[in-house]
Amino acid sequence: MSETQLWTAIFVAITFSLYIWIAYRSRVSDTKGFYVAGGGIPAPANGAAVAADWMSAASFISMAGIIAFSQNGYGGSVFLMGWTGGYVLLALLLAPYLRKFGKYTVPDFVGDRYNETARLIAVVCALVISFVYVAGQMGGVGVVFQRFLGVDRTLGVVIGMVIVFFYAVLGGMKGITWTQVAQYTVLIIAYIIPVVAISANLTGNPVPYLSFGEILQQLNGLQQDLGIDAYTEAFTRTSMINMVLITAALMFGTAGLPHVIVRFYTAKSVRAARYSALWALFFISLLYTMAPAIGAMSKFNFIDQINGTPVDETPGWFNTWVDVGLITVSDSNGNSVIDLAGGFAATAADVGVTSEVFVNNDIVVLAAPEIAGLPAPIVGLVAAGGLAAALSTASGLLLVISSSVANDIYYKRINPAASEARQLLVGRIAMGGAIFIAGYLGINPPGFVAEVVALAFGLAAASFFPILFLGIFWKKATAIGAAAGMAVGLSFTLLYQLWTLPTFFGNDPILGIPPTGVGTIGMILNLLTIFVVSQFTPKPTPLMQKVIEDVRYPGRSELVVAHAEGTLSEAELHGEDRHDRP
Structure with missing residues (x-):
């Protein structure tokens, strides 16, 4: 050890x-x-x-x-x-x-x-x-x-x-x-x-x-x-x-x-x-x-120590991360020296094609003390x-x-x-x-x-944020609208992520939108769905609308306290037909 x-x-x-x-x-x-x-x-x-x-x-x-x-x-x-x-x-x-x-x-x-x-x-x-x-x-x-x-x-x-x-x-x-x-x-x-x-x-x-x-x-x-x-x-x-x-x-x-x-x-x-x-x-x-700061300092140390270093003289910390597969290196030009001209490869598969070194993002903080010789x-x-x-x-x-x-x-x-x-x-x-x-x-x-x-x-952006935000600040947001909005937002975002991720289907992003950013589109679809559907579906009961109003205002509300403590029945809050609603 x-x-x-x-x-x-x-x-x-x-x-x-x-x-x-x-x-x-x-x-x-x-x-x-x-x-x-x-x-x-x-x-x-x-x-x-x-x-x-x-x-x-x-x-x-x-x-x-x-x-x-x-x-x-x-x-x-x-x-x-x-x-x-x-x-x-x-x-x-x-x-x-x-x-x-x-x-x-x-x-x-x-x-x-x-x-x-x-x-x-x-x-x-x-x-x-x-x-x-x-x-x-x-x-x-x-x-x-x-x-x-x-x-x-x-x-x-x-x-x-x-x-x-x-x-x-x-x-x-x-x-x-x-x-x-x-x-x-x-x-x-x-x-x-x-x-x-x-x-x-x-x-x-x-x-x-x-x-x-x-x-x-x-x-x-x-x-x-x-x-x-x-x-x-x-x-x-x-x-x-x-x-x-x-x-x-x-x-x-x-x-x-x-x-x-x-x-x-x-x-x-x-x-x-x-x-x-x-x-x-x-x-x-x-x-x-x-x-x-630690990102910039670690990258500076990495380039300073590795660029121009002979392949068989790389530091011990570098070799250790290579051994566990989180740094990938290839002497693509055959000069026996690590050459960082042109930058770092975007993926391990690109090493030897676009550049000679790939660094997994997950190592930077963990490797920083070793790179700095601490x-x-x-x-x-x-x-x-x-x-x-x-x-x-x-x-x-x-x-x-x-x-x-x-x-x-x-x-x-x-x-x-x-x-x-x-x-x-x-x-x-x-x-x-x-x-x-x-x-x-x-x-x-x-x-x-x-x-x-x-x-x-x-x-989370495509599914939860709209129904939580509107659930508090728009008392007329309806149950059917919320259900439809979550279903649309989550389904669209998840399917797009699976469609584009290399570990699943690996297709090219549509209009260049990355899987990490598509949640914003899903959120907008969720919001629009809730708004449109709520215009044509049964509104919350007057009592539920009053609870939502009271939640937004400072101070103690006996109605909100009663709701939080569970002393208001479902029939009072949602009407007798609550379990019959879609």
């Missing part, structure tokens, strides 16, 4: 033991604790949990790599703008109102606001989004185990499955919440320390915000010397319209993510939900404002941070899957008389089954981590 593997094993053992201990101490015995942590999580802790839940392996492992390698710095900024902007939308437009409405899950809100058919479609949407998203997380777990512990990727995913199974099934949302607080602490420390150290090594200034401009100038010069577009040049690989489509898909998708929305139900009150959102934005900004303990800490980011989001997604099956299908539709113990049992069984499916998807991911996650955001 190398020194790096030893330190990685130490940090992984310590952090995994901490997660399991927290889950054991936080174990629950009722559905409220399992689904919303009893609704009593303090705002700062809830903010940290929201940040960990939302900043997945895509944020920690892959985002800086996209900014650095796949789109140049400017093109990769769609992820920064989309994900952070979407969180602001969520905090301002949805979170407080959904918390005031008082339901456990997004399908629960949809079922209560619209009808049971809409609830079932929402369950399907939640399951599709969550399984696509969780595939990226478990794939990230496999990458970390494979590289830093020398463990086969499949075995690494299985180990991650076992850990998540233990703390998610045992503690439910309560255990997940407090575990995510610990995971956020681990991941943010693991992210900040290397960025500060690399900044100090490269520029003598340990503050990456202040040294970032100097690095950008040097990187621009390096790339132009190689015949590559300047790092900061706009629209080199992505058109303006695609920049808008991808940014919007990520933004509105963030606001519609079911596993993030449910976090606000764990707050003590509507006021606490707002403060949770504020704390989360602060915690998120710590990582997101540093991602461009000591082994920091490398091990970064590996533990990557695992924390992946597992924190995976657990939140698995809870969405569990609650959708146990609460929205089993309890609401199949067995309304089920006891607390039976509901918990079904929820835990559903979560166990979901973990096995998630593990399979992690072993066979349809793309690199951030690409898979971006697909999930597009699906």
